[in-house]
Amino acid sequence: MSEIIKAIQDFIYWFLQLLGLIPPPSGIYDLTITIDKTEVYVGEPFTVTAKLTLDDKPVANQVIYVFANDIAIGDAKTNSEGIAEITAYLYDPGSYSIYAEAYI
Amino acid sequence: MARSNIVTITVSEKPTAPPPTIGHISLSPSYQLITLYSDFTLNCKVTDVNGNPLSGVRVSLYYIRSDGSLRLTQVRNTDSNGTCKFGYVISSPGVLKFIAKADNVESNTATVEAVSTHDIYLKISPRTVQTYSGEEVTFTVSVKVKGSPAKRGTKVELYKEREHILLKEAYTDSSGNAYITVALPVGEYYVQAYCAGASDIDAIANVYVRD
Numbered sequence: 001m002s003e004i005i006k007a008i009q010d011f012i013y014w015f016l017q018l019l020g021l022i023p024p025p026s027g028i029y030d031l032t033i034t035i036d037k038t039e040v041y042v043g044e045p046f047t048v049t050a051k052l053t054l055d056d057k058p059v060a061n062q063v064i065y066v067f068a069n070d071i072a073i074g075d076a077k078t079n080s081e082g083i084a085e086i087t088a089y090l091y092d093p094g095s096y097s098i099y100a101e102a103y104i
Numbered sequence: 105m106a107r108s109n110i111v112t113i114t115v116s117e118k119p120t121a122p123p124p125t126i127g128h129i130s131l132s133p134s135y136q137l138i139t140l141y142s143d144f145t146l147n148c149k150v151t152d153v154n155g156n157p158l159s160g161v162r163v164s165l166y167y168i169r170s171d172g173s174l175r176l177t178q179v180r181n182t183d184s185n186g187t188c189k190f191g192y193v194i195s196s197p198g199v200l201k202f203i204a205k206a207d208n209v210e211s212n213t214a215t216v217e218a219v220s221t222h223d224i225y226l227k228i229s230p231r232t233v234q235t236y237s238g239e240e241v242t243f244t245v246s247v248k249v250k251g252s253p254a255k256r257g258t259k260v261e262l263y264k265e266r267e268h269i270l271l272k273e274a275y276t277d278s279s280g281n282a283y284i285t286v287a288l289p290v291g292e293y294y295v296q297a298y299c300a301g302a303s304d305i306d307a308i309a310n311v312y313v314r315d
Contacts, residue, residue, distance in 0.1 A: 031106040033108045035111050035113060039114045042116070052106065090113070090115045093115050093117050094115055097112055098112070104106055
């Protein structure tokens, strides 16, 4: 019963937040990425590991998008530790800036 | 929205494996006698330094001029067995020498002697054979080219006449003789020896084989 009440409360909270009647949760989001390789061959997979925290606490179930020179190359959801692993491929030789974004 | 730090990755073309090193090129047969306007084939085999066949190798066949210079005649690629064939027809009598090359590796020299059918003389012995089924008979075939014994390694073929069935082939020794041992089929017929597609009345033997 209490779970149902909690779910209704969460929904109302989310809905009011959507209408802008409640400010978004305050705190500092931090998104950090690492990659397993800094040099790859064309078409060779590499893994981007992203960690998302809010006030140093992991944020779970959040979609992380990875970009290479501003073009999206993959996405994945964070786990309970706030970590998402994205395997990506690049098919043109060159140097790429890799970063990630989470739309919170 | 949260945005991460930026890391840089460099992507490069995958390096292609260096082409395998050619260890040996062979051209065979090293000698063959042919008659004018008949087809002949030179077989080429390319292997690596460990003796493994190399496929997809571009092999050039050169004719060696009398002054030693080379004239490119044909180019072929080796198949999955590392082999390729060069085919030819020669219209003028003479001795021609060929060499194959790939990546600056040279083959042995293959010699082709082209003669008129009239220049080849064959003699078979014995001229008459009476034997039983299953027994082996050895024919001696003497080959002369322009009056001289054929070079060692000249191919001689023995056919059962009428049907022109190839019974066996052999190669001449240094005296120009080829020895063909064969178990003949039952019947009364002729066998005839051929060399470079040419034959002779003296190359025919009568055969009587009984059950």
